[in-house]
Amino acid sequence: MKTPLDNDLNKVYESFNQNHDQLREMLMASLPARSEKRKGIRLINLVQLFIRGDTMKVRITKLAAAAVIIMGVFAGLYLLMGPIDVVSVGWADVLENMEAAQTVTFTFEYERRYEDGEYCWGKGTTRIKGPYRRAEATGGHRYQDGPPHEETTISIMDLSRQNRFVLLYPPQKWAYFAPDHGGNDTLLTYDGLKKDFRDGTEESLGRVKIDGRDAICFKVSKDDKEITVWADPDTALPIRIERLATEGIDKTVLCDIAFDVELDDELFDMTLPDDYIVTNMETEECRVPYELTQEHLIEGLAVNANALGGKFPTLYKGGRRGKEAFEKYIAETRKMSEPPVEDKFKPSLGVEFVKRLPEGSDYQYVGEDVKLGDANTPVCWWKPPGSKTYRVVYGDLSIRDVEPSALPKVPWLTEQK
Amino acid sequence: MTTPSDKTLIRALFAGDKAAYEKLYDRYAPLVRAVCYDTTGNLTDAQDLTQDVFMRAYEKLEYLRNLESFGKWLIGIARLRCKEWQRHKLRHRDMKPDLTNIGSIIAGPSNDGRIERLREMITTLPERERLALHTFYLQGSSAEAARRTMGLSRSGFYRVLERARKRLEKLMSGEQENIR
Secondary structure (H helix, E strand, C coil): CCCHHHHHHHHHHHHHHCCHHHHHHHHHHHCCCCCCCCHHHHHHHHHHHHHHCHHHHCCCCHHHHHHHHHHHHHHHHHHHHCCCCCCCCCHHHHHHHHHHCCEEEEEEEEEEECCCCEEEEEEEEEEEECCEEEEEEEEEEEECCCCCEEEEEEEEEEHHHCCEEEEEEHHHCEEEEECCCCCCCCCCHHHHHHHHCCCCEEEEEEEEEECCEEEEEEEEEECCEEEEEEECCCCCCEEEEEEEECCCCEEEEEEEEEECCCCCHHHHCCCCCCCCEEEECCCCCEECCCCCCHHHHHHHHHHHHHHCCCECCCECCCECCCHHHHHHHHHHHHHCCCCCHHHCCHHHHHHHHHHCCCCCCCCEECCCCCECCCCCCEEEEECCCCCCCEEEEECCCCEEEECHHHCCCCHHHHHHC | CCCCCHHHHHHHHHCCCCHHHHHHHHHHHHHHHHHHHHHHCCHHHHHHHHHHHHHHHHHHHHHCCCHHHHHHHHHHHHHHHHHHHHHHHHHCCCCCCCCCCHHHHHCCCCCCHHHHHHHHHHHCCCHHHHHHHHHHHHCCCCHHHHHHHHCCCHHHHHHHHHHHHHHHHHHHHHHHHHHC
């Protein structure tokens, strides 16, 4: 039964029939005559004719036979390389499928080179379900000729909760958490493709074979970014997407793309495991599921000193102030070698121990360039609660309690005070 | 008599029957106009764009792989054409209206304010819902034809259509409240 809304809608849509007959006549009058058959079909027919030998059964001239052979060569190319005609599936069709999919999974690989010489890479799997994005990845970075740093992570984002975000480091049982506005480029790669290239300029590259499959290939470009898309010619589903940006220093490849596969909700559970150390990315607060001791500080210092080839860094939650010191420290971090997986977060735990020292602890770090193993040079000190002496850590990582008057005199420290 | 499928009509056209394209035009032109109207907001430009879409489709038809997806493919061309129109409009926003516009010569304005408002409200719906309404009401209220054009399952199509109708009802009732 028709409702009043149905009746109104029928009236609305009647208007789209206005002047239909005149418009049709005008269109038909302006259409050019069509060639009868499709190029591909013609070539195939010739090949079939030639293969069957029908051409030799009838009286044909040598010239005609040669022509057929030449056509056969072209047809052979057709069979090997796919049809040479222009393709129908375009970015709009692929994009439409991408928009319509309820779930998406794909594998990705990326590499980026930055102007300051940093090089990043990574590969993994992304799963998308509704507003959730989950990526399991192994990725790393390296500064110029510095050592590579690589890590394995799981990241999950919920776009429906203002990009609520968790980043898990399972081997180290460490997690970062952003209640909202979490940032992760890798997780948003797929969304970025849809958004950034929505009205890009499209250039067809014809039909190609990729991973043994027939595909239609085209480039879509916008501003300084470009993607190359290989899509299934019948379904307009993407097979592979490559993204290049900034003259090729940022490359991401998406492949094994599958739509509407079953994905368990548990994959997108953002509950943080109880046994993980969790850092809130917004407040920088750190939840540690056990008590921190000075041993954590010693371990953290040791990891950093070893990573720097046997000397302590310029800064460690304290140290010499100023731009020069900070830049020196940044240069050091770039040269630091990758610690073993189990030691990766130990420097952070040491810092966390320092952050938790009560007010009045007077923590000072003076370890800049001190050699690991130097038993006479202090690296840092602090005053334990209720103590009249200072606890001093030396370059050999030994700890001694020292009277305030016996603390070494550090010129820059006196100036800073 | 059975209605010929899109595939049959396109094959007839390939075989030289130009009238087959007229039938395809009759089947899809109102739908394409509605899709274009969502962008242009006026029937005149929507009619012009539709002519262009059918012209392009005619030229590119031999490259359509799946002949059964003609409707969906046509909407894809219409979307692209609309984007071009928008870009052109942005570039030439200071230009005076084109008086040679064919549609403006033959199209007449609608006098029914309520219907006009309803048409405007449809343009505010999400694209998917708009398309569900267009395909359904412009393809003889046939859910089968509409869902095929949209590439949805039957139940999926009904879900989208129902959502669109509910949203429209809400919008219209809100307007009634304002009038009172």
